[in-house]
Amino acid sequence: MSAVFERRSVRDFLPKPVEPDKIERILKAGFEAPSAHNRRPWEFMVITAPDDLRAIADMSPYAKMAVKAAAALAPCVNINRGNAAAPEDTWWCQDLAAATENMLLQITEEGLGGVWLGWYPDKTRVTAFSQRFGLPPHIIPFSVIALGYPAGPVQKADRFDPAKVHYGVYGKHSRLNG
Numbered sequence: 641m642s643a644v645f646e647r648r649s650v651r652d653f654l655p656k657p658v659e660p661d662k663i664e665r666i667l668k669a670g671f672e673a674p675s676a677h678n679r680r681p682w683e684f685m686v687i688t689a690p691d692d693l694r695a696i697a698d699m700s701p702y703a704k705m706a707v708k709a710a711a712a713l714a715p716c717v718n719i720n721r722g723n724a725a726a727p728e729d730t731w732w733c734q735d736l737a738a739a740t741e742n743m744l745l746q747i748t749e750e751g752l753g754g755v756w757l758g759w760y761p762d763k764t765r766v767t768a769f770s771q772r773f774g775l776p777p778h779i780i781p782f783s784v785i786a787l788g789y790p791a792g793p794v795q796k797a798d799r800f801d802p803a804k805v806h807y808g809v810y811g812k813h814s815r816l817n818g
């Protein structure tokens with residue numbers, strides 16, 4: 641099985657906790673992500689209390705499934721490990737996106753399901769999360785991953801589109817000569 645091709649967003653979960661060793665492996669997958677200059681500017685929030693999951697669901701119109709999730713993991717940037725000297729330097733967004741995707745793939749490997757919830761740069765969501773969970777100003781929540789045991793089968797999809805692949809020159813869709 642390749643998790644890349646099995647992963648799909650899962651938004652409905654069984655009322656069943658996720659084992660701590662699975663959570664730990666998912667976190668470890670986040671730490672393995674590539675990062676610009678190898679800065680590894682991430683820190684991770686682990687949220688499992690039902691009240692807190694309900695609060696997350698209320699912070700975004702697109703996070704309602706968090707109520708049923710067993711846990712929420714939030715990759716955050718430590719801006720002091722990003723490039724604090726240049727706040728406009730947002731390479732860290734790519735670092736944190738790589739960490740988020742690594743975690744989603746490990747969630748799939750663990751037989752779990754999860755969904756990436758967009759957080760940064762939505763100021764309302766960032767502020768609500770930071771206030772609720774006591775984040776200091778240099779820690780910014782980048783994404784929230786709601787996860788748990790899927791309530792139903794996960795549908796696969798083949799999305800490969802050769803029309804969007806260009807060999808050597810834009811518009812050449814075949815790797816054969818001519």
Ligand SMILES: Cc1cc2nc3c(=O)[nH]c(=O)nc-3n(C[C@H](O)[C@H](O)[C@H](O)COP(=O)(O)O)c2cc1C
Nearest residue numbers: 647648649650651700701702703755756757758759
């Ligand atoms: C940056 C980003 C933000 C997203 N935000 C949300 C969100 O707030 N709520 C949600 O249900 N899904 C969210 N998603 C998941 C997408 O809707 C999902 O990845 C897309 O529909 C493709 O489906 P798949 O993940 O099953 O391949 C987000 C995905 C990304 C990459």
